[in-house]
Amino acid sequence: MNSPENLQRTALFDLHQQSGAKIVPFAGYEMPVNYADGIIKEHIHTREKAGLFDVSHMGQIRVSGANAAPLLETLMPVDIVSLQLGQQKYGLLLNAQGGIIDDLMVARIGENEFMLVVNAACKTNDFNYLNNQLGSRLELEMMPHKSLLALQGPAAAQVMQRLGQDLSDMGFMSVRKLQVKGIACWFSRSGYTGEDGFEISVDDSHAVEIAETLLADDEVKWVGLGARDSLRLEAGLCLYGHDITARTTPIEGNLLWAVSKARRRGGERAGGFPGDNIILSQIPKQVSKLLVGLSPQGRAPIREGAVIEDIQGTEIGRQIGAVTSGGFSPSLGKPICMGYVDIEHSAENNVLNAVVRDKRLPINVSKLPFVARNYYRPA
Secondary structure: OEOOOOOEOOOOHHHHHHOOOEEEEEOOEEEEEEOOOOHHHHHHHHHHOEEEEEOOOOEEEEEEOOOHHHHHHOOOOOOOOOOOOOEEEEEEEEOOOOOEEEEEEEEEEEOOEEEEEEOHHHHHHHHHHHHHHHOOOOEEEEOOOEEEEEEEOOOHHHHHHHOOOOOOOOOOOEEEEEEEOOEEEEEEOOOOOOOOEEEEEEEHHHHHHHHHHHHOOOOEEEOOHHHHHHHHHHOOOOOEOOOEOOOOOOOOOOOHHHOOHHHOOOOOOOOOOOOHHHHHHOOOOOOOEEEEEEEEOOOOOOOOOOEEEOOOHHHOOOEEEEEEEEEEEOOOOEEEEEEEEEHHHOOOOOEEEEEEOOEEEEEEEEOOOOOOOOOOOOO
């Protein structure tokens, strides 16, 4: 369904309005940025109990066919061949310069069948890229009639337990097909908040019923995109188009872990992905810039685009980086940022200046994440 402004709406749009959501344009959709409680309370609720997010604007792409795993590996630096049935990994689509076209999740849901979840603003380009590269050898299907819900927070598993689903054997980054009140759903134990939780793929026709079932639990509340952003920033998770782009490599983006050991030099299937020579030559961190955490010393917010300057030696005032994400941390009660700095300034606790409206504000290079991630792994 499209709005008069040509913005799309998810299957849950009416429910958001009934729930008092503030709706804003985002990635071509009318999406809830927050509800009556506001962003800070929604953020804290997710950290303490369970928040429910509508992320149906994301793209879901089914890929199937013989040799699907090795063929997908020609586009990504992740080990997909050894991905077991019911497992999921974080992947990166790359260009010939080693830049990141998009970041995504890839799950094996059959012997030769995979489900990709890609970013909303990139999904059409991603599908076209995948189809151009692999469409003659694999079957690719965009799933526009699938909704995606994210149930995030320390109470998420207990919420599912109360719905008759014991998921204690389901670890972080695993996927499983489940029936919730007789409705078939794909569950992945993952998310974008740093908390335990699940992303739930369901047909649009059943999305409202699943959402209302989850919201009937006293520990679950709607949470909008505003708190989703502050939660992921605290967890040190990159936002595509800001912290990572087609002009940044995985190594520059501090995502060395997303280049599987099997795909590195000396690995079983080294290279063989776009920009492999550039990326592999940058390991370990042979780069001129690096994405780091940044902690302002004061209370003033420092936003995306703020210039970062050196404050030492003979080059005081020289630009050595820029903020890519910045905002207030409700969990810590202070501003936090991420950004790129020259590699020689990237050591933890280095003090730099951020320029905000011609004022120079001291900022410390910080270890990521700002708030510990609480992913679930069975004992």
